Amino acid sequence: MKIAFFIAAAVMIAVALAALLLPLVRQGRQSGHSRSVFALTLAIAFALPLGTGALYLLVGTPAALNGVSAEARAPISMQQALVELRAHLTQHPDDQQGWMLLAQSSIMLHQSADARDAYDHVLKLDANNAEAMVGWAESDSMLRDDHLIEGRAADLLKRAVQLHPDSQRGLWLLGISDFQHGAYQDAAATWRLLQPQLEPGSTVAKAVAEQIAVADARAGGAPAGESSGSAGAVPAAPATQGASLQVQVALAPALKDRLGAGDTLFVYARAENGPPMPLAVARLEAGKLPVSVTLTDGMAMMPSLKLSSVQRVFVGARISHSGQPIAQTGDLEGDAGVVEVDRTTPVKISIDKVH
Structure with missing residues (x-):
């Protein structure tokens, strides 16, 4: 690369010198001052290339003669970009757009903890940022074993929807929160606010309509705000139970002394390969053990994730001393492993381990 550059430069300088000096020599001969003109010619011939080279070394980019390095040519990775972004935010913690970019990038990389932290920084800078409110709530649910909102x-979701009633993600997640907590009429009403914003006939619109139908069915069969006896109303078909599993749970004798008053029993089924959130869960008083419970589609925590959506599930039971569904140290556990969803015989679980 260097040799080619120097050859091209030499040719260009030679052409420039010829164009400049030949007329000068001719004029010197005609005027009778050939000796002085010759001396001036030599000075220009040496000074021009040397001056040009010195000027290039002073203000040019000599390193460019070596070509672009492999490091410079290599595209920056997502992780490298995030490292630089975090370094920037350390120096400029009030850069709201920077925090939003970090949050959205972390979501793409499934780094929910980093995303929630970044959204938290945005909310400290702008308490009314609806997008950050929705992002924080979504990230928080992804971090929980039970995915509860x-x-x-x-x-935050309620606040976001108040500020921006057209927030599609906010309305969807708020409806899921209502559905998870058994407020089926509220869930259906919230999702109905979402419907006009969706393209009629689209996949998303159809999915939302299906979830509204499920919520209506669980709420009693009639949409919120309508009565089954109103004129022209068509009675809704009774909700089908769908898939179900009968589970028998007992406490191992060796752990009976660890059972405390007010302890809560959770019996659950989750997908064999999928998110840790249960597809069906029942909450009972641990003091009533041994018990028999039937897990059904009606016990799903999210309308789109239920027993009938998979073929095999992991079935387990846990006695929680805190009453919280997330496992904690000291909780008592047991499981039946993976079973078929269409199993007709009872699934037996012995709670025989300490978390």
Whole structure:
């Protein structure tokens, strides 16, 4: 690369010198001052190339003669970009757009904890940022084993929807929160606010309509705001139970002394390969063990994730001393492993381990 550059430069300088000096020599001969003109010619011939080279070394880019390095040619990775972005935010913690970019990038990389933290920074800078409210709530639910949307997450969603009634993600997640907590009429009403914003006949519109129908059915068969006896109303078909599993749970004798007053029993089924959120869960008083419970589609925590959506599930039971569904140290556990959803015989579980 260097040799080619120097050859091209030499040719260009030679042409420039010829165009400049030949007329000068001719004029010197005609005027009778050939010796002085010759001396001036030599000075220009040496000074021009040397001056040009010195000027290039001073203000040019000599390193460019070596070509572009492999490091410079290599595209920057997503992780490298995030490292630089975090370094920037360390120096400029009030850069709201930077925090939003970090949150959205973390979501893409399935880094829910980083996303929630970044959204939290945005909310500290702008408490009324509806997009950050929805993002925080969604990230928080992804971090939970049960994927529940409650507490601050639910409060933020309500606030976001109040500020921006056209927030599609906000309305969808708020409806899911209502559905998870058994407020089926509220869930259906919230999702109905979402419907006009969707393209009629689209896949999303059809999915929302299906979830509204499920919520209506669980709420009693009639849409919120309508009565089954109103004129022209068509009675809704009774909700079908769908898939179901009968589970028998007992506590191992060796752990009976660890059972405390007020302990809560959770019996659940989750997909063999999928998210950790249960497809069906029942909450009972642990003091009533041994018990028999039937897990059904009606016990799903999210309308789109239920027993009938898979073929095989992991079935387990846990006694929670805190009453919380998320496992904690000291909880008592047991499971039956993976079973077929269409199984007709009871699934037996012995709670025989300490978490």
